[in-house]
Amino acid sequence: MILVLVLAALVASAALAPFLERWLGRDAGWPLAAIFLVLAGVVASTGPQVVHHRPVLVQWPWLPTLDVVFALRLDGLSLLFALLILGVGALIMAYCTRYFSHGTHAGIYLLLTLFAASMLGLVLADDLVLLFLFWELTSVCSFFLIGNAGLAAAAPANRALLLTVMGGLGLLAAVVLVSVSAGTTQISVILRGFDWAAEPGFTALVAVLLIFAGFTKSAQVPFHFWLPDAMAASTPVSAYLHAATMVKAGVYLFMRFSPAFAGELVWTVPLVAGGLVTAIVGASLALKQHDLKALLAYSTVSQLGYLTALVGIGTPEALGAAALHTIAHALFKATLFMLVGIIDREAGSRDVRKLNGLWRVMPVTATLMGLAAMSLAGIPPALGFVSKEKIYASFVDFDGPEWVGWSLGGLAVVAAVLTFAYGVRLLHGAFGGPTVQRRLTEPSWPFRIPAAIASLAGIVLGIAVSTLSPLVEQVVLDTRLVRGDPHLELWPGLSPELVMSALTIAIGLWLFRARVPVDRWLQRRQLPFSGVGVFERCYDALVRAGGGVSALTRGLSPAVQVPPVVGSLLVLGAAGLWWGVPLAPRLPGASRVEDWIVVAVLAVSVLAITVTRSRVGAIGLLGVIGFVVAVWFLMLGAPDLALTQMLIEFLTVAVAVLALSRLPARFHPGGRLRSGAVAVVALAAGAGATALALAFTGRRGPSGVRDYFLEASKEETGGTNVVNTILVDFRALDTLGEVTVLVAVAVGIAALADGTPLLPGRLRSTGASPSGPIENRADNAIVLTVFGRLLAPVIIALSVYLLLRGHSAPGGGFIAALVAGAGIALAYVATPAPERVSRRWPSTALAGAGLTIAVVDGLVGLAGGSFLRPFHGEVEVLGVTLKGSTSLIFDVGVYLIVVGMVVTALRRLGSGLSADLARGGPGMSESGETSGTEHTDRNGGSE
Numbered sequence: 045m046i047l048v049l050v051l052a053a054l055v056a057s058a059a060l061a062p063f064l065e066r067w068l069g070r071d072a073g074w075p076l077a078a079i080f081l082v083l084a085g086v087v088a089s090t091g092p093q094v095v096h097h098r099p100v101l102v103q104w105p106w107l108p109t110l111d112v113v114f115a116l117r118l119d120g121l122s123l124l125f126a127l128l129i130l131g132v133g134a135l136i137m138a139y140c141t142r143y144f145s146h147g148t149h150a151g152i153y154l155l156l157t158l159f160a161a162s163m164l165g166l167v168l169a170d171d172l173v174l175l176f177l178f179w180e181l182t183s184v185c186s187f188f189l190i191g192n193a194g195l196a197a198a199a200p201a202n203r204a205l206l207l208t209v210m211g212g213l214g215l216l217a218a219v220v221l222v223s224v225s226a227g228t229t230q231i232s233v234i235l236r237g238f239d240w241a242a243e244p245g246f247t248a249l250v251a252v253l254l255i256f257a258g259f260t261k262s263a264q265v266p267f268h269f270w271l272p273d274a275m276a277a278s279t280p281v282s283a284y285l286h287a288a289t290m291v292k293a294g295v296y297l298f299m300r301f302s303p304a305f306a307g308e309l310v311w312t313v314p315l316v317a318g319g320l321v322t323a324i325v326g327a328s329l330a331l332k333q334h335d336l337k338a339l340l341a342y343s344t345v346s347q348l349g350y351l352t353a354l355v356g357i358g359t360p361e362a363l364g365a366a367a368l369h370t371i372a373h374a375l376f377k378a379t380l381f382m383l384v385g386i387i388d389r390e391a392g393s394r395d396v397r398k399l400n401g402l403w404r405v406m407p408v409t410a411t412l413m414g415l416a417a418m419s420l421a422g423i424p425p426a427l428g429f430v431s432k433e434k435i436y437a438s439f440v441d442f443d444g445p446e447w448v449g450w451s452l453g454g455l456a457v458v459a460a461v462l463t464f465a466y467g468v469r470l471l472h473g474a475f476g477g478p479t480v481q482r483r484l485t486e487p488s489w490p491f492r493i494p495a496a497i498a499s500l501a502g503i504v505l506g507i508a509v510s511t512l513s514p515l516v517e518q519v520v521l522d523t524r525l526v527r528g529d530p531h532l533e534l535w536p537g538l539s540p541e542l543v544m545s546a547l548t549i550a551i552g553l554w555l556f557r558a559r560v561p562v563d564r565w566l567q568r569r570q571l572p573f574s575g576v577g578v579f580e581r582c583y584d585a586l587v588r589a590g591g592g593v594s595a596l597t598r599g600l601s602p603a604v605q606v607p608p609v610v611g612s613l614l615v616l617g618a619a620g621l622w623w624g625v626p627l628a629p630r631l632p633g634a635s636r637v638e639d640w641i642v643v644a645v646l647a648v649s650v651l652a653i654t655v656t657r658s659r660v661g662a663i664g665l666l667g668v669i670g671f672v673v674a675v676w677f678l679m680l681g682a683p684d685l686a687l688t689q690m691l692i693e694f695l696t697v698a699v700a701v702l703a704l705s706r707l708p709a710r711f712h713p714g715g716r717l718r719s720g721a722v723a724v725v726a727l728a729a730g731a732g733a734t735a736l737a738l739a740f741t742g743r744r745g746p747s748g749v750r751d752y753f754l755e756a757s758k759e760e761t762g763g764t765n766v767v768n769t770i771l772v773d774f775r776a777l778d779t780l781g782e783v784t785v786l787v788a789v790a791v792g793i794a795a796l797a798d799g800t801p802l803l804p805g806r807l808r809s810t811g812a813s814p815s816g817p818i819e820n821r822a823d824n825a826i827v828l829t830v831f832g833r834l835l836a837p838v839i840i841a842l843s844v845y846l847l848l849r850g851h852s853a854p855g856g857g858f859i860a861a862l863v864a865g866a867g868i869a870l871a872y873v874a875t876p877a878p879e880r881v882s883r884r885w886p887s888t889a890l891a892g893a894g895l896t897i898a899v900v901d902g903l904v905g906l907a908g909g910s911f912l913r914p915f916h917g918e919v920e921v922l923g924v925t926l927k928g929s930t931s932l933i934f935d936v937g938v939y940l941i942v943v944g945m946v947v948t949a950l951r952r953l954g955s956g957l958s959a960d961l962a963r964g965g966p967g968m969s970e971s972g973e974t975s976g977t978e979h980t981d982r983n984g985g986s987e
Contacts, residue, residue: 046090047102047116047168050083054164058157065150070141072153077137080160084130087123094123095514097521101170108910110173112229117170120518124367125167125288125296128374132288133160135494139382140280142491143389151192156284159185163289167296172219172229179215179261182290183208189285190277197276203579204270208290211260211267215297218253221246235303236525248310254301255314262294262348265322269575272329272341279385282337286344287378292370295348298355299366302523306358307443315356320455322349327462331469331555332566336384336394339470340377343420346459347373350435353456357438360520360528365434367519368512368532372419372427375502379416380470382495383409386487387474396473403475405484408492410475412499419502421467421552422460422545425534427506429545432460434530436541457544464552469559509534607725614732642676654723657710663700667693683854684767691862695946698869702953762916762929763851771856772931772938776912779934780898783941790891790941790948839867847939848932857935861942868943872950887947894940901933 057079064072090100100118118126136156140149162181169175183205191201223229225246226238240247258264263271271291275282285291298315305311326346333339351373354366386409388394391402403410419428439456442449486492505512509532520528536542555562596608646669653665670693677686753774757766761773771779843864850856905913916929 045102046086047100047118050086051116051161051165051168053079053083054157054161058154058161061153061157062150065148065153070144070146070149072149073137073139073141076153076157077134080130080134080137084127084134087118087126087130090118091123091515094118094120095518097518103170105910106171107173110229111227112173113171114174115170115230116165116168117232118168119522120515120520121296121299121367121522122167124370124515124519125292126164128288128292128371129160129163129167132284132374132378132498135378135382135498136280136284139283139385139491139494142488143278143280143385152189152278152281155185155189155192156281159189159284159289163293166293170231172223172231172234175231176212176215176219179257179293180209180212182293183212183261186274186285186290189281190274193277193281200270200273200276203576204274206583207260207267207270207579211257214253214260215257218250218257221250221253231300235301238304240304247305247308251305251308251311252314254297254305255311255318258294258297258352259318260294261297262291262352263322263345264294264318264349264352265325266575268322268326268345269579271345272338273576275337275341279337279381279388282341283378283381283385286340286381287374291344291348292374295351295355295366295370298352299363299519299523302355302358302363303525306524312356312358316353316452317356319349319351319353319356320452320459322346323353323459324349324455324462327459327466328566331462331466332563333466334396334473336387336396336399336470336474337381339466340380340384343463343466344377346463347377350456350459353452354435354438355523357442357452358524359438359441359443360524360526361434361441361530362438363523364516364520364528364530365431365438367516367523368427368434368509368530369431371505371512372431372502375498375505376416376419376426376428379412379495379498379502380420382498383413383416386491386495390484390487391481396469399474399480400477401475401479402481402484404479405482406475406486408486408496410471412492412495413474414471415499415503416495417467417471419506420470421464422548425503425506427502427509430506430509430532430534432548433536433539433541433545434532436544437539440540440544453540453544457548460544460548461551461555464548465555465559465562468552468556472556507534603722610725610729614729618732638679639676642672642679645672654726657713659704659707659709659711662711663697663704667697670696682767684765684856684859687854687859688862691859691866694866695862695869698866698872698950699953702950761851761914761931763931765850765852765854765856768850768856768935769931771858772851772934773914776902776914776931776934779938780902780912783898783938784895786941786945787891787895790888790945793948793952794888833871836867836871839870840864843867843939847935850935851929851931857938858942860935861939861946864939864943865946868947869950887944887951889944890947891941891944894937894942894944896937897940898934898937901930901937904930904933 057076061072061076064075068075093100102114102116104114106112106114133156137153140152140156144152159182162178162185166175166178166182169178186208187201187205190204191197219229222234222238225243226234228234260267263269271286274285277285323346326342326344326349330339330342330346333342347369351366351369354362354369384394387399387402387406390406391399393399415426419426422429422432436453436456439452440449442452513530513532516530516532517528520526520530597605599605649665649669649672653662653669656662656665670689674686674689674693677683677689753766753770757769757773758764761769763769763773843860845860846855846863847857847860848855850860902912904915905911908915912934914929914931914934916931
């Protein structure tokens with residue numbers, strides 16, 4: 045339970061952050077830092093239990109039908125990352141209090157805390173679905189954190205999001221494959237109980253997907269460019285991103301799945317090769333940077349490459365070295381970023397060509413920078429020295445031919461030499477040489493304390509590195525499933541790795557001494573392309589390709605939209621028939637005489653629509669088609685569908701009345717050639733659809749799904765109307781998603797209702813005053829008005845009745861809402877001034893209330909183990925037994941949403957109608973004939 049409380053406390057802190065910022069201003073970081081520190085202490089208190097091989101576990105049912113649980117697990121690996129997330133997070137929060145100027149920074153505090161919660165959830169997740177959820181949340185949080193820096197950060201934020209989400213798709217594919225094959229989504233069970241060797245092809249595919257996901261997240265070549273590009277973010281964000289959060293997620297993923305893939309060539313070769321290439325490329329790019337922040341960004345790319353290669357080696361020693369270097373990197377990278385932020389704030393620049401001799405005016409800052417740079421460069425007694433020694437030993441002792449181990453060790457030395465050189469360049473560039481800005485002074489101690497703590501921790505832990513042995517040993521056990529002896533000490537004695545360290549320092553010093561020619565040589569070596577440029581070209585090409593596809597159906601005219609869709613369906617159908625799709629024998633009774641009668645009526649109605657020139661006639665014929673289809677549903681035994689279809693037809697009449705009031709009475713005549721072409725297309729589409737329907741329908745017997753719903757409906761939900769129980773019980777989450785879309789549409793319509801005209805252009809009126817019964821609404825609607833006022837309340841009452849009975853008989857929230865909508869539409873159409881009345885109708889408020897009710901009902905279901913789980917039972921009131929279900933509450937929410945949507949649409953369609961009619965109707969002459977002015981649509985066509 046402690047893990048849930050820690051995670052919930054972080055989420056609560058995120059919600060509290062805006063209020064703290066409003067109260068304390070930028071000093072809101074202090075209480076947030078205290079919360080992070082307390083939570084780190086709570087997690088650390090489980091350390092003795094964890095390092096004695098007793099992980100902390102939490103499991104709650106989440107999606108029981110899919111065997112998905114809300115499972116959190118704190119073992120050695122997750123303890124290591126959790127302490128870094130919370131510990132470094134506390135330092136970053138404290139640093140923010142002085143880095144940011146006075147002003148509003150609620151957003152940054154909120155996002156940083158959510159970022160921490162997402163990353164903490166990722167490392168604690170013991171379920172694949174939960175892991176993927178938090179993985180994506182880290183990408184979303186980083187997108188907002190990077191983009192929060194201003195317009196210049198928008199493009200880098202987009203690139204970071206697109207690349208990491210693209211990797212997330214790879215992770216999702218791996219999650220699905222592993223879940224289906226293993227029969228469970230629990231990570232600890234999969235890693236220890238699934239036989240990965242039984243299916244080499246499957247194992248290789250999953251490994252490749254995980255590598256792709258990790259490479260994009262941890263900025264490995266060729267996806268490395270997004271990380272330096274993201275330096276557009278503020279320095280606290282960069283420090284947290286690089287030291288303890290998102291970029292470490294890929295390394296964590298590799299380490300977590302190491303028990304399954306360690307030793308496999310498909311895992312070892314890409315990780316080792318890609319990691320070492322990234323380490324060398326990142327270090328060489330860092331060495332040529334003049335901006336201190338860019339230098340640190342490429343440094344992170346290089347260090348992540350080291351960690352990736354160590355996980356690829358996969359031996360207990362290599363995994364222990366990866367764990368130790370993860371700690372060292374978090375400490376010195378957080379320190380360096382915070383100090384670079386201090387220099388930027390005080391000196392007004394991060395360019396080493398403009399910073400000289402700051403050690404004379406900022407000696408404390410220079411000392412802290414020197415200590416962190418020692419750990420980066422691997423100089424004793426810093427923790428980075430010990431981790432680098434372990435890295436060298438892991439490469440040299442590679443489990444394979446001896447020459448391979450020494451070759452890998454040599455490449456590691458090359459990367460380390462470059463690291464040493466840019467580490468010294470970092471220190472010398474800011475603090476060496478003659479002092480230029482003599483008026484600078486040290487910043488306040490609160491500004492320096494977070495960096496000082498991280499810097500000194502890197503030295504203290506280097507001297508007392510043996511205190512980390514139990515944790516590192518447990519990490520090895522969790523990532524390799526074998527016990528390892530990390531043997532951590534500052535001075536291990538003479539060894540090959542010590543010689544390699546001495547060689548690294550010597551060559552690194554030589555590179556620093558030759559920094560001028562080396563820098564000149566590096567600046568001349570420019571690749572003909574850049575990662576950002578390649579990404580942008582690929583992105584633009586995809587956008588152009590998408591635009592070309594969408595251009596096929598762009599426009600408001602059906603003549604533009606219909607042919608590509610119909611043509612695609614015909615081609616696919618013809619291809620399926622041509623290649624001989626196997627068809628089962630038709631079932632007896634699949635075709636009846638009465639069905640052909642319905643088809644004949646439909647065919648006549650459709651033919652009549654194609655020849656009529658009257659808009660009212662076309663609407664009437666369309667209604668005939670709708671009612672015939674409803675009768676067909678009744679013949680097939682689907683009363684709910686039939687009722688829904690008829691109600692839609694009623695509402696269509698109301699919509700048609702409002703729409704036709706603004707349009708000419710007759711369609712604009714088309715040319716013979718165009719009409720003939722349209723007729724040919726229509727006949728071809730109809731013939732193709734008929735052939736496909738005859739070929740593929742009536743060939744399947746009753747399904748097992750049908751039988752399940754029929755048998756389980758009453759017992760599981762308490763309802764006997766299977767259609768309704770499917771909508772509000774079995775597939776309630778689908779329904780919730782659909783009605784949420786309706787709410788969004790209602791809000792969009794309401795936003796447009798008062799700001800834009802209904803049509804792109806307004807039909808020009810002749811200016812004639814209404815005179816006849818057709819034009820004079822008040823004289824023509826007396827009967828409709830009287831009966832509308834009488835029938836509307838009855839129809840609303842009927843809708844409530846259908847709502848209450850829907851769980852056991854035809855009805856339900858959607859059908860009841862359509863009935864209510866029909867009553868409201870009747871009252872609306874019968875009202876002389878509908879828009880003035882409708883302004884008082886709370887349309888969007890109804891939709892919002894309905895969505896709130898539906899979500900709250902879903903939360904009640906959590907008491908039974910899952911969201912939207914229904915409860916049903918019987919209650920005796922005054923001797924009468926009443927049956928009830930929480931599904932009725934959900935149905936009430938659906939009812940309100942649909943009613944709100946209908947009312948919103950009526951308001952939009954009726955907007956300005958009275959004024960149009962008062963002017964005699966758009967496009968109507970005094971005699972009722974259409975005027976010569978035609979409405980022109982956006983495509984330039986006329987009606």
